[in-house]
Amino acid sequence: MPVGKRRQPKADNKPNKKQKIQLQAEKKKIISIPTAASNDSEDEDDAELSDQNDDEQFLSHGAASFLTKLDTAGISRSKPETERLHKLSKPVREAKVIDDDLPSLNSDSDEDDSDLGSFGEDDDSLDFSDDDYDGVDEQDDDQEMPYEALPRKAKAPDTSKDQHIQRLPIKLAGGHVQRTGRNENMKVAAPVEPPSSDESEAEEPEPPLPAREDVSTGARFGRPGVVDVLTTSSRKKKVQLAKDQIAEICQDILADPEGSLGLLRRLHTFCLPKVSTPTHPEPVLNDVIIQKMSLLSQLAVFKDIVPGYRIRELTDKEKSEKVTQMVAKTRDWEQGLVGVYQHYLRVLESSLKARGELAAVALQCICSLATELTHFNFRTNVFACMISYLSKKSWTESSTLCHTSLVKIFKADNTGEASLEIVRLMNRMVKEKKFTVHPSVLSCLFSLRLNSELGVRASVHKADKSEEQQQKQLSKNRAAQKRAKGKKTDAPHLSKKAAKAMKERNEIQKEMKEAEAEVDKEQRAVTHTETLKLLFVLYFRILKNPTPTLLLPAALRGVSKYSHLVNIDFFKDLMQVIKGLITREEGQTYEDPAQDEASTTRRLLCVITAFELLKGQGEALNLDLTDFINSLYSIILPLSVSIGMHPRPVHHAPTLGPYADPSTLDTLLRALILVFPPNGPAAPTNRAAAFSKRLLIASLQLPPAGAERVLDFVRGLLAKDPKLEVLVEESGAGGHGMYLPEVDDPQVCAAIQARIWETCLFSSSAYPGKGARKLAGNIVRTLTEAGR
Numbered sequence: 001m002p003v004g005k006r007r008q009p010k011a012d013n014k015p016n017k018k019q020k021i022q023l024q025a026e027k028k029k030i031i032s033i034p035t036a037a038s039n040d041s042e043d044e045d046d047a048e049l050s051d052q053n054d055d056e057q058f059l060s061h062g063a064a065s066f067l068t069k070l071d072t073a074g075i076s077r078s079k080p081e082t083e084r085l086h087k088l089s090k091p092v093r094e095a096k097v098i099d100d101d102l103p104s105l106n107s108d109s110d111e112d113d114s115d116l117g118s119f120g121e122d123d124d125s126l127d128f129s130d131d132d133y134d135g136v137d138e139q140d141d142d143q144e145m146p147y148e149a150l151p152r153k154a155k156a157p158d159t160s161k162d163q164h165i166q167r168l169p170i171k172l173a174g175g176h177v178q179r180t181g182r183n184e185n186m187k188v189a190a191p192v193e194p195p196s197s198d199e200s201e202a203e204e205p206e207p208p209l210p211a212r213e214d215v216s217t218g219a220r221f222g223r224p225g226v227v228d229v230l231t232t233s234s235r236k237k238k239v240q241l242a243k244d245q246i247a248e249i250c251q252d253i254l255a256d257p258e259g260s261l262g263l264l265r266r267l268h269t270f271c272l273p274k275v276s277t278p279t280h281p282e283p284v285l286n287d288v289i290i291q292k293m294s295l296l297s298q299l300a301v302f303k304d305i306v307p308g309y310r311i312r313e314l315t316d317k318e319k320s321e322k323v324t325q326m327v328a329k330t331r332d333w334e335q336g337l338v339g340v341y342q343h344y345l346r347v348l349e350s351s352l353k354a355r356g357e358l359a360a361v362a363l364q365c366i367c368s369l370a371t372e373l374t375h376f377n378f379r380t381n382v383f384a385c386m387i388s389y390l391s392k393k394s395w396t397e398s399s400t401l402c403h404t405s406l407v408k409i410f411k412a413d414n415t416g417e418a419s420l421e422i423v424r425l426m427n428r429m430v431k432e433k434k435f436t437v438h439p440s441v442l443s444c445l446f447s448l449r450l451n452s453e454l455g456v457r458a459s460v461h462k463a464d465k466s467e468e469q470q471q472k473q474l475s476k477n478r479a480a481q482k483r484a485k486g487k488k489t490d491a492p493h494l495s496k497k498a499a500k501a502m503k504e505r506n507e508i509q510k511e512m513k514e515a516e517a518e519v520d521k522e523q524r525a526v527t528h529t530e531t532l533k534l535l536f537v538l539y540f541r542i543l544k545n546p547t548p549t550l551l552l553p554a555a556l557r558g559v560s561k562y563s564h565l566v567n568i569d570f571f572k573d574l575m576q577v578i579k580g581l582i583t584r585e586e587g588q589t590y591e592d593p594a595q596d597e598a599s600t601t602r603r604l605l606c607v608i609t610a611f612e613l614l615k616g617q618g619e620a621l622n623l624d625l626t627d628f629i630n631s632l633y634s635i636i637l638p639l640s641v642s643i644g645m646h647p648r649p650v651h652h653a654p655t656l657g658p659y660a661d662p663s664t665l666d667t668l669l670r671a672l673i674l675v676f677p678p679n680g681p682a683a684p685t686n687r688a689a690a691f692s693k694r695l696l697i698a699s700l701q702l703p704p705a706g707a708e709r710v711l712d713f714v715r716g717l718l719a720k721d722p723k724l725e726v727l728v729e730e731s732g733a734g735g736h737g738m739y740l741p742e743v744d745d746p747q748v749c750a751a752i753q754a755r756i757w758e759t760c761l762f763s764s765s766a767y768p769g770k771g772a773r774k775l776a777g778n779i780v781r782t783l784t785e786a787g788r
Helices: 002-005 017-031 044-060 065-069 072-076 079-088 109-120 130-142 197-202 226-230 235-255 262-267 288-307 314-319 326-352 359-372 379-389 397-412 415-433 437-445 466-484 496-515 519-545 552-561 567-589 591-612 617-623 626-635 636-640 650-656 664-677 683-698 705-720 723-726 758-763 770-787
Strands: 165-166 182-187
Touching: 130 591, 130 650, 165 552, 165 664, 226 235, 235 262, 235 288, 262 326, 262 683, 288 326, 288 359, 288 705, 326 359, 359 397, 379 397, 397 415, 397 437, 415 437, 415 519, 437 552, 437 650, 519 552, 519 567, 552 591, 567 591, 567 617, 567 626, 591 626, 591 636, 626 636, 626 664, 626 683, 636 664, 664 683, 664 705, 683 723, 683 758, 705 770, 758 770
Parallel strands: none
Antiparallel strands: 165 182
16 A cells, blocks of 8 residues: 555545646655665565665655644544534625626636646645635625626617507407407506616616605596596686585495595685696696585584594504504504594684684584594584684674583583583683673573582592482491391391402493493593683682773672682681672762663672572571672662663674573562572561562552563562551551651651552553553452461
8 A cells, every 4th residue: 555545644635736736746846756775675674674664755745744733633623613613703704896707608617727836745734624714615605696796687678579468358258258459558568677786876866756646635536636527617617516526425434434525625626715726736726615515524424424532642652553454454544544533624724813704604513523523533623713713892692602502512511521621611701801791691601501410519639429329328337236236137248359359340341331431430520620610710810800891790799709709818808809799880870871771680699699608508508698788779779771671672682692681670570589489488677678668669660561561579478477457557556757769778767657558550451461450459469468
């Protein structure tokens, strides 16, 4: 066996061509060395010595010098460990920039191998380790060849053949397939040759795509575009085209609301004052009739498709969550619906501010949305539009519409949140306008549900329990007391496990009620209490104003209406304010009869408010109301000749608002009933006689209907006290003095000495009122029978 083959280590990889040439040269070199024992005959012992000398000479000449550089640790290392170390120490190679073109077709492999000639035969840098070998292979495999980077050249179109697209075949009744020929309008697009790398860098960017019409403005599904409709020369034809298209759009939206956001936007486009599209950027003026139709149509559509809950904006976390396709579709529709609804409200608000031809229709839509869609989004903005329209000194039909809508909202509000927002906006509006608004604006506040919902005093934190809850709690306590005494009860005794299960069941029922959107009584009580606070802040601000305003009567009526809900801690301060108002009105004189009558009416309302405050929980204060009674007695005669005691002309009704103040006669009788309650004890004799005599004198100035009502009250007042029979006797009373009709103090005027001779005038056949004549006779008969 040759020595070279016996000593050569086994390599995993085959050497290349250059390495083979080098090994063959070294072998030839070794063979050519002469030895001294080659010419002589040797015995068998000398042959072994010769072999040993040959090996030493082979190693001494450096033929196997590569064995000294072998990696002993690498030879003993396993293959997986070698691959792992190779990946860790693998260098990062940079991509080479290839500038030359494809290699020549005449080149052969010898030219490629010529690069290896730079390595010397004795170069120690040659190393056939696994790491370097693998790296060379990977570099050759991953390197992108120059021809691979070039673009593919498209084949030129063949113009000799027909490039038209064939129509789809049809199947006849007999089962045969018939071809329909070519479609002359459609051709196969010619392939476009991509530009080279050098040309693409020098080319300019592609021009933008041509503008396209969207579903909200363009021609879709047989409908002409919005601009095409608005640019029709004939106005009659234009209005008819718009009417037909609006009707079709509304029908399609109602058929599929969740899939009709584009149609909603198209319907909204018809209400814009100017319309511009991507293909027609110059605005086109819209017709007023088309705008009105669009506004009213959108109102009807929103009433039908708006959900029964308020849509809130999604949070960032909810937007990032993965949801089902149905949930995503519902979210997109809800957000799109809110966007279109917001744009619709903006158009209505701008139309109201413009005070143009669309103002009346816009106000009608605003009021309808406020009453029908109170629960939906942007209701605060809708309320603000209505209240800003009411912030005027004059009163029109539009003001009546807003007033009526607010009353409907108050009566239908179950939670009280909408009422709270309206009261807050109205409070701010009155403060900013400095009380220069129409008095009828505050009359809508009389329709608040505070009087019924807060009939029993409620605290700020919790409301009083209902009777059902109180009875349930009472029966529960009784059962617990009986069970503690060892007695039998109807209510079964529950173990801890059963009580825990019942508690969990009650929690589930509570969640079900919340899902059913039932009104929480405690939350409603808190909301109503906050509304009541704002309401009294508004009323007290008007009462404490240094100069009397037109809103003072409305504020006094409001305080008297909700007097049972006022905190008792404010009673004394409030009574002082009301007394100051009466004193201020008595000290002023007016040359204008209308202002004088208004001053008298304000004094009368102050008296009513004071008695309303002390009618309920204020009775515990035991306040003296003599000053208020004397004030009422002093204004009876001036009121008898005022215009308010007579029927109001019909043509004045629109200027007074829908909820005009009650007549002066109604207000006077209400004050008299508060001072002399029908079911209460009898009043002092002098006071009853003084009021009876003055009312009879005042009734002579009233029309028959008013006189009849006054005589009816006097009859009930005199029937309570038998001592008042002296008013019909011929002889004088036992006391001393004389009746003083001009004195405004019922205790000092000595009315007991007077005679009610006015009943004779009413009993006369000349008096036109039959009811008054009958009542006058009843008064005399009642007093005579009482004396007997």
